Amino acid sequence: MTFVKKPEIHHPLLTVNEIGLKRRDYEGLVSTLCAGCGHDSVSAAIIQACSELSLPPHRFAKLSGIGCSSKTPSYFLGNSHGFNSVHGRMPSVATGANIANRDLIYIGVSGDGDSASIGLGQFAHAVRRKINMLYIVDNNGTYGLTKGQFSATNDRGSTSKRGVPNLYSAIDLVGMALQIGASFVARSFSGDKTQLVPLIKAALLHNGFSFIDIISPCVMFNNHDGSTKSYGHVRDKSAPIVDADFVASHEEIEVDYAPGSTEVIDMPDGSRLRLRKLDDSYNPRSRVDALAYAQRALDEGDVVTGLLYVEDDPADLHEVLETPDAPLSTLTESDLCPGSETLASINASFR
């Protein structure tokens, strides 16, 4: 909690983006989360990514369920649409909203409780339906809002604040998303905006289901020695594999990298994603590679971060269902009910 109001004044040199807005214009209310919560850094990264992409705040829909993570949409993009849904049911609401209006940009923020426990089924189906959205999990391995019980993503053997080890194995949401068919899968760390911001930018422009699992430490209940989701542990064990640099359409890509270590992916708006592989043999376009690599790292206790998998030519639910280009919400009665003559001709075609 913070009781001091954040002053509206900003640095005189704060720049304005292509649509005339400053980064500060993408902020929301002042966070009521605990001081030092990783989730606030994730919100700050979203703010930075959206303002750097010059996206209009009023074209966003922010969706969330229940939990610390799910409070955060209040703290970014203050001038956009939002829906704070039932625990674990954010994917359903996102699916419905996205079906109705494909023109909005969807950001779902969930947590490890919201997505890996009560909403695990919902999560899986949002992935397989290829909802065009950015699905973020603020993953801290603990139920912070109910005072620090182990969550389903807490690693086996990782200890509670009082030293009691977790007995159960963890659900790896990255592995699930890869396996079920997400077309953009990444893992990052709330304490590393250099990595996180370009990932959010690329994910926002990706035309399909983008999933970012963000390790976001809980300073109150899961930031001690013995935790595998603490600032210290993640920094020690972080093993970046593919760094993604977002290159806007008007920028030139420099070619000063060894061949084979850089790959470029074209984005729908003309911008490009430059992937810098930290291991030449890794192929971020191969789901099998990604799955194997992620699993191996998990077994070795490393926290693999970066863009693990991306499809060059993804499809979303609207393409699968062949819906019209215009959002369904804009269709009028005459579009939906073409008249008795058309009905008669359709009926006639079945005779």
Place this chain on the structure above:
Amino acid sequence: MKATNIYDPNYFHKVVDCQWACPAHTPVPEYIRLIAQERYTEAYMVNWESNVFPGILGRTCDRPCEPACRRVRTEEKPVAICRLKRVAADFKGDISSYLPHVPKQKNGKRIALLGAGPASLAVARDLLPLGYEIDMFDRDPGGGGMMRSQIPAFRLPADVLEEEVDLIVNMGINAHYDYEITSMKNMLDMDYDAYFVGTGAPRGRDLDLPGRREVSEHISIGIDWLSSVAFGHTTEISGKVIVMGGGNTAMDCCRTSKRLGAETVTVVVRSGFQVMKASEWEKEDAQAEGIPILNNRPPKEFVHDNGTLKGIVFERVKPVEENGRLKYIPTGEDDVYMEADHVLMAIGQENHCPWIERDLGIEFDKWDCPILDEDTLQSTHPKIFFGGDSAFGPENIIWASAHAHKAAISIHLHCQGKDPKKDRPPEGINLISQKMGIHEWSYDAEHDPSKRYIVPHANLRRSLDNIKVEVELGFDEDLGYQETQRCLNCDVQTVFTENLCIECDACVDICPMDCITFTSNQDEEELRSSLMIPAENPEQDLYVSEDLPTGRVMVKDEDLCLHCGLCAERCPTNAWDMQKSIVHNPQIGTFAE
């Protein structure tokens, strides 16, 4: 960059821009907070301790603090620091219980103060509580020096002046007024233990132009004329008056003329308007009273008819920048002739000590200024110290207070047989946490976006009719309170403790001014350009931490920090704390024996 040593007394002192800019280092934010709490008496005493004349300075100070105010950089207009000082003086209660005790039993050392201006008075105030016996000599019939003789009553009412002058005189000075000092040798023969020369810069400059000698009856030197007005010898001026000069004396001369019955008053300045020496607000006030200021016109000749002044011929020039310096060249237009019946010459003044014999061991430089040690203000004669305008030429009252504190320490050390240079007490700083509990701070951290409040003025016609009507009315308590809320509390410092930081970025994310960056260390130039927002003001320091566990350092650009405390508020480990810096500027009494 090397990690910042925040225990260097100057580091955080410099962050308090107003205090750093004030020659007497008045703790400005501290007294502004006291005013906000309606503790006017305490606010007054904080001022009195460091600048000695809060009521006088609250009306007349040249305000070096205000252009330095952080608010100029974050928004536009500085906090009205000077006018708040006046609020403290106007609304204070009885201060007697706060005053230092002057012992009846003297310490046996006798000090002579030459001149009864602000510098001498301030030296006396510092030395009297230590038991010195003090004799003060001045040619005028009362104390106060130029504060009495040169500042007109419509800017500084007599009762305000007298209250603060008398307070010190009544602490036990033996004052010898109407005493023309004619010989330093005679003074030395009186065998005081130390002498302080605070005789100011009493000689106004003159201009030797064609016709000058013939019309001398119609020409007055500005400061002499103001002084004769102040002591009631001159009560009127008639006809067309031209004031030559662009400093504060010129502004006082023209406004005084207007009040004493001049038909027309015009200020003519040889330089451009922007570079005039007068304070911005003095120029504004003169113009608001309907006095035209004509610029870029150096005088050429006095035109007269058998010794009766008719007018002045002025050249027309324009400024040209040459090698970074302004030079004025003729425009080629015709000269301007302006009618005048009386001319007031306010083109500068200088210190002038013809009464100091040059064989006493007091050396003077080629500009006829005494050669002094800048730290001790001791002359080449070990018993003789200088301060105020007589030390380094004309400055403002606040400099006199600053010199006095230095000189008083030197005199004390000298009289105690110590070395005024080597044995000086050191500067120091204390840092005290302002955290009172969870989300509780002992200062009002909230940023108030209000614009600078304007000080009300007296009715123009009424003030032009009577020279004793003070033009500025000062803030009332409500306006004063509102203005205090604009202060950013720059003395409540952001103090960073490396080994507590977990690098969670909370401070970076919340900082409204993007002052904080965690990055790899580089040299200063590179660091300045690689911050969240580049640090483009080289006069403001970067606060750099020791290496953090990730190998990065915390870098904070001090330039635009609002001291809102949000970094400390959002810090989960108290790596950031808001701590009040209390600067210990050596002043006598702080190390009383």
